[in-house]
Amino acid sequence: MDTTKGRYEYRSRGDNFSTRSRPRDSTHSHHPPPASSAASPSTHRDSTKTNRRFGEREQSIRPSPPADGIIESSTRLHLSHRQESTYESDEAPVSPQLRPEKHRGRPPLLTYNWRAEVCRFLNLGIESSDEALYEELQAAEKRLEEADRLTSLGAPPEDLIPRYQTIHRVRCAEGGQHEEFFLEEPFAVNSGPQNFHLRASNRIDNYDLYLERNKDVALVAFKDYRCCGSSRSRSRRLDPIGISDPSTLITNESVSIISAELCSALRDLTDRALGHIPHPEFEVEFEFPSPFLWWFHGRRELEESQQNLDSYGQSQIAVFQQYLDYRFEEEWATVDSLLAKGEISAQYIHYLYVPQTILVRKSEDERPGQQEAYIADSWLSRPDGGRSSGYLIDCKSWSFDGNFQKDSTTVSIGRFPSMKKTFKVTDLALYPISFAENGAEEALRERGKMFWKCRKRNYVCYSEGRDNGIQSMSDPRFMVDIATYKLMHPSDQVAGDFPNDIPKRANKDDLGAKAMSRDEPPARDDFLLCLPKSIPGFNMNKKEWTSLDVSRITAVTWNQEAFNTLVVDEATKKLISALVTTKIDAEKGTDLMSGKGNGLFILLHGGPGTGKTLTAESVAEYSKKPLYRVTCGDIGTKAEEVEKYLEVVMLLGKTWDCVVLLDEADVFLEQRRIFDLQRNALVSVFLRVLEYYDGILILTSNRVGIFDEAFKSRIQLTLRYKTLQEPQRLQIWGNFIARLESLQSSTFTPNHSPSPNATEDLGINVVEIRENLKELAEAELNGREIRNAISTARQLAMFEKSMMGYRHLKLVIEETRKFGEYLVELRKGFTPDEIMKDMGER
Known part of the structure; x- marks a missing residue:
């Protein structure tokens, strides 16, 4: 109570305590003595x-x-x-x-x-x-x-003017943690076993009776204090009188709704305005703590929705609003100012995290799209006694194991950059995405869209370590297929090699089959942004499963020109194109036995470097199918291992609709002999696998003369690749130079600044090289040797820090020619083709 505003005025000890005499009732008045009194x-x-x-x-x-x-x-x-x-x-x-x-x-x-x-x-x-x-x-x-107030208790509740009342609640450890209620702020005195005790005036002896006598109190604001036993009181026991601000002794603040009418008004208001922000249930005398973050973050919506309440409801809400303005107006203004600058402090950290908003976790890789995103599912919390790194928040995110599942987890926000000073929100390990740098949200959204495309089988290109967005022919390609991965690794559903990619739990679908069947993903950010950052993929070159960074995945750009630039006869190209595009489906096969005779088998034979492998790769590009390349080293030599491996290859080839390339297949096609049972077993296994494969299989060999007779009837098309002549070499040189020219233009970003990959490469003198193509084609080199010559010349130019030109190529070709002449001399003037023909193998 403010003692200067009552009916009494207390100046100081010994001063006058004055009042004006008022008319008194005759029963309390005194008569003066009569005029005829005997007293003189x-x-x-x-x-x-x-x-x-x-x-x-x-x-x-x-x-x-x-x-x-x-x-x-x-x-x-x-x-x-x-x-x-x-x-x-x-x-x-x-x-x-x-x-x-x-x-x-x-x-x-x-x-x-x-x-x-x-x-x-x-x-x-x-x-x-x-x-x-x-x-x-x-x-x-x-x-x-x-x-005086009790005289109005008989009035209807709607006639009372609602108000809030602040009550100071002191919990004292001495005497069994009993509670005392006061209307005045407590103060510290030198008392108790720790020489520190809290006292206050205007004690409420009976809380329920107080509320009964003050029915106009619609809201009670509690301020909690603890003395005689708390760590705070122990730290202050030496100087209790020095505590000038009682608010420093507060351990907690909360409110309790007393009025059923206020409860109803708050429920109505928050249901209208705060559908996305968790808030209290608003039951009578249910206590909920400050600082009322749900009101802070929904102020605009709450203010707009108040207009839809009737006048009585607005008067009830005004009581709570008055309390908030009185208690938090200054604090909330400070927080607004900090957040507007993208800053926060440890004191106000709980204002930063709002349920149902997107949070991002920092990544060591600072590229956009590398962060992990979560959906906040609670307010920030801190375990008792926790350090700054102990602040936790419940989150949800999406995982995928063939179905999309919403997972719950608890995430730490990490250590504070400073406990006393303000700091950038983005300096935290976990922060709202609204504070992320420009482009971060869009990068996560694009990553989510790519993940959605990979929910089903998807053949993709993967850029390892390049950020210029340009797809290179050397970029490995992967098949993303969760269903096949789970089929090949059934135990990984319990303990997988990719714990971040395949969740270890029973199948569950939180998205639904209807949404999964749509081409477009759910448009909400709490789905797209919160999808996993990695997914398992099968490396088509290394033939192994690995974890892929989704942000590095791009759609495959098919090289349709590769087939057109093949250095083969046009008639041969036409035949290959016809076979590939009109391959008979397995269910429409002409073989009388189901599942037999529906594959397309092509044999490419000839000397090294004549274009056999390039033809197989071009067929895959032309038909827009994955290329599954297998070598003898991958398969093995034992019949049991070979059969098992080939079954897997053929299964994947059929499942993924691949062009299977069996490179250097001589060991499996060689003529069977009576005395070599192991080789005979290999050939038999291979023949049986081919019998039931209905995909495209391309075999390459440079020893066709040793083939077993059984393979001739199983191969639909056989193409011979002769030793390259000068016109063919000229065409190959032209193709490679054109490719280098396109690579040179791609080493510059759109603003014409060199990319990091081109810092030491000063480019290619294309004009000079084209002027000397005829001289280059005169050298008797095969296709692989021409490619190696260009690669070596380029490295030489980079070493000299000059543009690659004709001089570098001529120098490399000269060294290659010397080695070729030595081999001819060693073979007594015979070429490799002549020797192989003499042996009956080519």
């Missing part, structure tokens, strides 16, 4: 002197009640022990006959012991101190105010 004026003065003596209170005259209608004159009230009040005239008393007419009927002066009467009224002893009298007067005033 001198006797009256003596009596007055006696009454003024210090300590002679028992001799004071108790006045008799005055006559009705008589009003006491103004007087001053002293509460000091050393002074008493009297009614006193400015002139000496005279006889009634000599008094002027205007003084007739005036009561005589009397002495009145006000202090004794106040003590009697307050039921205090006469020896009570001024401070005790003052405190009891305050308490009496409070009781009178409550009594």
Whole structure:
């Protein structure tokens, strides 16, 4: 209570405690003595002197009640022990006959012991101190105010003006953690076993009775304090008087809704405005803690929705709003200012995280799209005794094991950059995506769209370590197929090699088959942005499963020109194209036995470097099918291992609709012999696998003369690749130079600045090389040797820090020619083709 605004004015100890006398009821008034009293004026003065003596209170005259209608004159009230009040005239008393007419009927002066009467009224002893009298007067005033309020309790609730009441709740460890309720702020005193104890005035002895007597209280705001046992009180016990701000002793703040009408209004308002933000249930006398983040983050929506409430509901909400404005207006303004600058402090960290918003976790890879994203599922929490790194938040994210599943996890926000100073929100390990750098959200969205495309079988290109967005022919290609992965690794559903990719739990579908069947993903950000950052993929070159960074996955760009640039006859190209595009489906096969004879088998034979492998790769590009390349080293030499491996190859080839390339297949096609049972077993296994394969299989060999007779009837098309002649070499040189020219243009980004991959490569002198193509084609090189010559010349130019030109190519070709001449000399003038023909193998 503010003591300067009541009916009393307390100046200082010993000062006057003054009031104006008011008309009194006749039963509490005193009559003045009659004019014909036997006491003489001198006797009256003596009596007055006696009454003024210090300590002679028992001799004071108790006045008799005055006559009705008589009003006491103004007087001053002293509460000091050393002074008493009297009614006193400015002139000496005279006889009634000599008094002027205007003084007739005036009561005589009397002495009145006000202090004794106040003590009697307050039921205090006469020896009570001024401070005790003052405190009891305050308490009496409070009781009178409550009594006045009780007169309105019979009024209907809607006629009461609702208000909130702050109550200070002190929990003291001494005496069994009992609670005390006060209307005034507590203060510290030197008391108790720890020399630190909290006290307060205006105690509420019965909380329920207090609410019953104050039915206009719609909301109680609790401020909790703890003393005699808490760590805070122990740390302050040496200097309790030095605590000037009682708010530093607060351990918790909360509110309790007392009014059912306020509960109803809050429920109605929050249901309208805060559908996406968790908020209390608003039950009568249910307590919920500050700082009421749900109101802070929904202020705009709440303000707009209040307009839809009726006037009575708005008046109820106004009570809560008044409390919030009084308690949090300054704090919320500070938080708004910090967040507007993209900053926060440890003190206000709980304002940063809002349920149902997207959070991103920092990644060591700073490229956009590398962060992990989560959906906040709770407010920030901190375990008791936790450090700054102990702040946790419940989150949800999406996982995928053939079905999309929503997983729950608890994520730490990491350590604070500073405990005292403000810091950038993005300096935290986990922060809202709204504070992320420009482009981060869009990168996550694009990553999510790519993951959606990979929910079903998808043949993709993977850029390892390049960020210029240009797809290279050297970029490995992967098949993403979760169903096949699970089929090949059934145990990984319990303990997988890719724990971040395939969740270890039972199948569950949180998205639904209908959504999965759509081409477009769900448009909401809480799905696209929160999909996994990696997914298993099968490396088509290494023939192994690995974890792919989804942000590095791109769609395959098919090289349709590769087939057109093949250095083979046009008639041969036409035949290959016809066979590939019109391959008979397995279910429409012409073989009488189901599942037999529906494959397309092509044999490419000829010397090294004549274009056999390139033809197989071009067929895959032309038909837009994955190329599954297998070598003898992959398969093995034992019949059991070969059969098992080939079954897997053929299964994947059929499942993924691949062009299977069995490179250098001589070991499996060689003529069977009676004395070599192991080789015979290999050939038999291979023949049986081919019999039931209905995909495209291309075999290459440079020893066709040793083939077993059984393969001739199983191969539909056989193409021979002769030794390259000068016109063919000229065409190959032109193809490679054109490819280099396109690579040179791709080493520059759109703003024409060199990419990091081109820092040491000064380019190619294409004009000079084209002018000397005829001289280059004269060298008797096969296709692979031409490619190697270009690669070596390029490395030489980079070493010299110059442009690659004809000089570099000529130097490399000269060294290659020397080695070729040596081999011819070693073979006594015979070429490799001549030797193989003589042996009957080519």
